[in-house]
Amino acid sequence: MRLNDPHSPLRQRVQTYLQTALKDDLVAALVVSVLLIPQSLAYAMLAGLPPQVGLYASLMPPLLYAVLGSSPFLNIGPVAVLALMILQTLALAPTGVSPSEAALVLAAEVGLLLGAAALLRLDALAALLSVPVLHGFETGATLAIAASQVPVLLGLTASGATLPELWTSAQQHGFDARGISAAFGLAALVALVAVRRLPKGLPARLAPLGVLMAGVAATWALDPQGLARVGTLPPLALHLTVPRLDAELWMALLPGAALIALLGYVSSLAVAESLARRVGQRVFPRRELMGLAGANLAAALTGGMPAAASFSRSVLMSDAGSRSRMTGVFVAALMGLALMTLSPVLAWCPKPVLAASIIVAVLSGLALQPYREAWRYDRGEALLMGAVTLLVLGVSITAALGLGVLGAIALLLKRSARPHVALIGRIPGTEHYRNVERYQVELDPQVLGLRIDESLLFLNGRSLADVVQAHLDTHPGTRRVLLQMSPVNSIDFSGVSALKELQDALSRQNRRLDLSEVKGPVLDRLKAGGWEDWFRGRLFMSHHQGMRDDAP
Structure with missing residues (x-):
C-alpha cells in the first residue's frame, strides 16, 4: 500500500484527518x-x-x-x-x-x-x-x-x-x-x-x-x-x-x-x-x-x-x-x-x-456530596468511604488503599453470604409471577414458588437450605418446592452441592424439589456435576408450567 496512490485507504484516511480533525x-x-x-x-x-x-x-x-x-x-x-x-x-x-x-x-x-x-x-x-x-x-x-x-x-x-x-x-x-x-x-x-x-x-x-x-x-x-x-x-x-x-x-x-x-x-x-x-x-x-x-x-x-x-x-x-x-x-x-x-x-x-x-x-x-448520598444509601459503604479518607490524611496511602480493598471485599461477602430467595405468586389473569411483598398475587397452598435472585456460588450456597426452610415454616401445607432459576447466571460445585442438600432435606419431609427456567450455561454445569444421578424432581421450561403441573 503506497501513500502516493490517490486511491489508497491510507491516503484517504490521512486526507480525511487533515480536513476534519487536524x-x-x-x-x-x-x-x-x-x-x-x-x-x-x-x-x-x-x-x-x-x-x-x-x-x-x-x-x-x-x-x-x-x-x-x-x-x-x-x-x-x-x-x-x-x-x-x-x-x-x-x-x-x-x-x-x-x-x-x-x-x-x-x-x-x-x-x-x-x-x-x-x-x-x-x-x-x-x-x-x-x-x-x-x-x-x-x-x-x-x-x-x-x-x-x-x-x-x-x-x-x-x-x-x-x-x-x-x-x-x-x-x-x-x-x-x-x-x-x-x-x-x-x-x-x-x-x-x-x-x-x-x-x-x-x-x-x-x-x-x-x-x-x-x-x-x-x-x-x-x-x-x-x-x-x-x-x-x-x-x-x-x-x-x-x-x-x-x-x-x-x-x-x-x-x-x-x-x-x-x-x-x-x-x-x-x-x-x-x-x-x-x-x-x-x-x-x-x-x-x-x-x-x-x-x-x-x-x-x-x-x-x-x-x-x-x-x-x-x-x-x-x-x-x-x-x-x-x-x-x-x-x-x-x-x-x-x-x-x-x-x-x-x-x-x-x-x-x-x-x-x-x-x-x-x-x-x-x-462532599457523595458522602451524604452514600450515608442515605448504605451506611456501611459510607463508613468505609470516611475511614479511607481519614487513613489517607492520618496514616498513609498504603493503609488507606489496603483497608479500602479489604473493606469492599468484606461488604461484598456480607451481602452475598445469604442468597436472596423471593416468594413469588401469579399476578391474577396472567402467567407472570412476582414477589409477594411488592404485588397482589395468587399463591398455591401446595406448591411453594421461590425465585433465586443471584448466582449460586460457594459464598452463599450453604445458606440456601436454611432460606428455603424459613419460607416452608410459614407455609406448612407445601407439597413441593418450585425454584425459578432464571436470575441464576452461574453455579459452581458448592452451588450444585447446595441444591443436592436442599433436595435431600425436602425428601425427608416428603416434599419434592422442581426447577424452572434454568439457563443453558447453568444447565450445562449441572449436567457436568452429574445431576441426572441424584436429581429426582422435574425441570420446566417456564415457571407457570411448573406451577400448573399435577404430576405426583
Missing part, C-alpha cells in the same frame, strides 16, 4: 500544554523530585499512550494524587539512592506491572477499587495535597505527606512564615480563584499560565530575598536513561508501585469511560492497560516519573475539541519545544505560586 487536535493540544507546563513542574516538586522530572514525564508518555491507548481525550502525565503516592513510596528507597533514581525504578515497575496485566487480560482489576473507596481515597488525597502545600505557600520549612507529619514538622521548625513568600503565594491564590470565575473560553484556559508568568515576571523584576524559586534547571534535553538495577531498591518500591499502578489504571479508565460516554464512543480496558504501560516505561527510560491520566487536563482536552489520539502526539511535540526554550524562564518561577496552583487545582475537584 485543526481541532492542534488547538486542544495547545490548550492542554498551557496547563501541563506549570502542573508538570508543580507535581514533580510535590513528589519530592526535581521540577524538570515533571517536564520529562510530560513528553514521551503522552506519545506512547497515543500509539497504544484507545481514548482520544486522555492526557497522560504527572498527576497530583499519584505525586503524593510517589512521595510516600520514594521514602522507602534504601539509603544512598537519590529520589530521581528511585523514580525511574518506580516508573519502570508501574509500567511492567500494567504491561503484565494487559498480557494476562487482567483489566477486571478495576473492580478492586469500588466507587466509595475511590472517592474516599481521592478526597483524602486532595485534602492531604492541599495541606502539604500550605507550608510552601507561606514560606514555612515544614513538610510531610500526612497531617500528623506536617504538624510534627511544623512544631520542630516553627510556624514563622516568610512575608515575601506568603505575599506571592496568597496573591497567586487569590488570582487563581478569581480567574476561575471567568466565562469558559480560551482566555479562562490561558489564565492559570498567565498567573504563573506574572509571578515569574515579578520575581525577575524584583529579585526579592528569601523567596524560594525553582532555581537554575539543568539543560532540558531529552536523554535516554536506564533505571538502576538494584534488587534491594526494586523490592523496596514494589508494593508502592503495585498500588500506584492499580490506582493509575482505575482512575484513568474511569475518566476515559466518562468522557467517551459524552460522545457515544467506547474505550477498551485492555488497550488502556497497554497505553499506560507504554507511557510509564517511556517515563522510566527518559528521566520521568510515574504517569497516568489527569482528570482536569483530560476534561479540558475534551472540551477543547480533541478528535483523535493525535492530540497526544501534538502535546508531546509542544512539550519538546518547551524543553528546549523555557529553561531560563522557569528558573525564576516562585515555588509559592506553584503551591497556589496545586491547591486551587486539587480543591476545585473536592466534592
